[in-house]
Amino acid sequence: MLKQLFFTLIIMTVICQCQDKGLVSPKVKTSSGIVCGKISEDKQTEMFFGVPFAEPPVGELRFQAPKKIQKRQGEIKCTEMPPSAMQNNPAPYECWDMDFQIPPSPISEDCLYLNIWKPAKVAENEKLPVLVWIHGGGFVTGSGTIPLYGGETFAQNQTVYVTINYRVGIFGFLAHRDLAAESPLNTSGNYGILDQIEALKWINENIEKFSGDKNNITIAGQSCGSYSVNALMVSPLAKGLFNKAILQSGGFTSEKPMFTLPYQEAENYGEQFLQKRNLTIEKLRQMPADSVQKLPFYQSVIAIDEKVVPTPKTVFEKGQQNCKTIISGYTETDGCNFDPIENEAQKVKNRLIGFGYENWLIAKLNAETGGKSYLYMFRHLPPDEKRYGVFHSSELGYALGTLKFWHRNFKDEDYVLSKNMNAYWREFVKTGNPNFENAPEIWEEFPRCINFDTKIYMSDFQDEKECEEILQN
Numbered sequence: 001m002l003k004q005l006f007f008t009l010i011i012m013t014v015i016c017q018c019q020d021k022g023l024v025s026p027k028v029k030t031s032s033g034i035v036c037g038k039i040s041e042d043k044q045t046e047m048f049f050g051v052p053f054a055e056p057p058v059g060e061l062r063f064q065a066p067k068k069i070q071k072r073q074g075e076i077k078c079t080e081m082p083p084s085a086m087q088n089n090p091a092p093y094e095c096w097d098m099d100f101q102i103p104p105s106p107i108s109e110d111c112l113y114l115n116i117w118k119p120a121k122v123a124e125n126e127k128l129p130v131l132v133w134i135h136g137g138g139f140v141t142g143s144g145t146i147p148l149y150g151g152e153t154f155a156q157n158q159t160v161y162v163t164i165n166y167r168v169g170i171f172g173f174l175a176h177r178d179l180a181a182e183s184p185l186n187t188s189g190n191y192g193i194l195d196q197i198e199a200l201k202w203i204n205e206n207i208e209k210f211s212g213d214k215n216n217i218t219i220a221g222q223s224c225g226s227y228s229v230n231a232l233m234v235s236p237l238a239k240g241l242f243n244k245a246i247l248q249s250g251g252f253t254s255e256k257p258m259f260t261l262p263y264q265e266a267e268n269y270g271e272q273f274l275q276k277r278n279l280t281i282e283k284l285r286q287m288p289a290d291s292v293q294k295l296p297f298y299q300s301v302i303a304i305d306e307k308v309v310p311t312p313k314t315v316f317e318k319g320q321q322n323c324k325t326i327i328s329g330y331t332e333t334d335g336c337n338f339d340p341i342e343n344e345a346q347k348v349k350n351r352l353i354g355f356g357y358e359n360w361l362i363a364k365l366n367a368e369t370g371g372k373s374y375l376y377m378f379r380h381l382p383p384d385e386k387r388y389g390v391f392h393s394s395e396l397g398y399a400l401g402t403l404k405f406w407h408r409n410f411k412d413e414d415y416v417l418s419k420n421m422n423a424y425w426r427e428f429v430k431t432g433n434p435n436f437e438n439a440p441e442i443w444e445e446f447p448r449c450i451n452f453d454t455k456i457y458m459s460d461f462q463d464e465k466e467c468e469e470i471l472q473n
Contacts, residue, residue, distance in 0.1 A: 026046045063284070087142075100148060117151035118210045122158075127208065136224040142225075144165050148400070149396075153402065175267040186307075189263075190303055216429075221248065224259060230312055233245055243323050244428065251361070257354070259354075260303075325372045335352075336388060357463075374434055378390060395452070397418065
């Protein structure tokens, strides 16, 4: 009897210790099955990492649109970050140190998972605004598991935050006529974009079970994540899945955008790529994922097929974009990490081509068709930065409230800027208007521009003349 009582006390002690450490698993019934997450050490945030939103895109599902997830039996442990999509091993390059890279492992073709952060305490029946973050990485790298993209700051401020994975590289963007023949839409490529759409469908179906409001979803992304947001804004397949968008340094609404190809060119490249290597789609599906990843595939781009992704400018000019409330902007030396800065004119050119001009044009076209556009330029030089200036991606830690995951010598002014910038983002996600109570500056709509620096201030758009010249030519 005493022995049994002794062991009972031990078990109760362990349970109490787990509760004290915030280790009690929150459980949520979803269309994927029962997902079991974890609670942050301060007990303020519930986190669900590695929630499957589609069937693993492996075997015969390689190079196909994502397949709807089948409900899993039992409980799904969602306490560790899931695999990143197949890509090369992470390494620092140019201005991006390891803080911007995916975790070294796991990396897998089985990658279609999402991660959710939500407040631990939510009033019964309360529905919170939702932000879905789409990572960048040139459509060849990246992951929703990068700590710099974490959502704890949003969750601590009554916002449900989600990051998603999608296929990149050859797995996400190979176009080929044999693949088109398999498709109900008679198209191929854009599998990464279709993954994003499938994730949004899952979120719409399940997010209310995480205290989220399916009628108040904002999509956001940076670099090719912003290109993805642009694609989702015009895709007929994404209609009704979100109602606001944030585009940070990227888009493809101009006449000759980066990271895109006309569909026929993308398909031709895919066919020539396989022919040159004496490969077929069947053989490619039978190869190990690591071997496929090693193939020199250099066209990981959005294919403008008029089915999954129509021509954005046409959609915008007709006022048919999927949402008309947006934030759009870029950094002061965007693009300068790709080309050296020879003079001020080169600096302006670099930040506009592929990035700044695209973000300005999206804001302009959206405003001209009755939408609300909030334009920004991020000007704050990160500490310890001596080479690349206010480089492409340097606003991420500030806007997302994740400076603690970026190992630089930040000062009080950095944390104040991050606090305010994140508050603008949160208020936009909540209401569609970024202006919050006691904001340091009222953010006016396009064509005015807010500038994020040590001081936050409104101004006329600095690059308007150059952008208008590009537009006219």
